[in-house]
Amino acid sequence: GQSLEQPSEVTAVEGAIVQINCTYQTSGFYGLSWYQQHDGGAPTFLSYNALDGLEETGRFSSFLSRSDSYGYLLLQELQMKDSASYFCAVRASTGGGNKLTFGTGTQLKVEL
């Protein structure tokens, strides 16, 4: 099976940089995804890393180290609207169907 660990809560100030870490254990690994979910809303896709290294999309970047079974989401120039829960998810190579196993989520609070 798969398991993921991420911090339950992170607090940062507006304009700052915050990093949300994710470690995973899985039998077979295709890639690591990140999703954002605002309170009462649906998860929305942010990024996907299949290879080692950093992927940048605007203010958000995602990093993967396959050898360390570790990744992180980096949010720069934080804005109040970034207050949300962030989930990492692994796509495993076993079982097919492009299934994702999600972590329990990190609640990010952005303060003035």
Next chain:
Amino acid sequence: NAGVTQTPKFQVLKTGQSMTLQCAQDMNHNSMYWYRQDPGMGLRLIYYSASEGTTDKGEVPNGYNVSRLNKREFSLRLESAAPSQTSVYFCASARGGDYGYTFGSGTRLTVV
């Protein structure tokens, strides 16, 4: 440009009642998924359909059944609802591979 549409948005059931949650996507995606989300537990996969005509169990399938009616529609049925099935249910679809999931807006189900 609807994406993934779920109905109903809210539902209250009595223990033992049955109901079907409907999900439809208009993005011509092959794969569809049903997840439940409970506080502190992230998203857990109930059932998925890798392609039209196939369905498979996920992590928490007990008490549920699914039907992939056609490429667009994937329904989730609770035959005899239990209070433990009180949750938020999300349907998602994906093109596959490195592409992320698109989630519906969710169904908030309470079983009393």
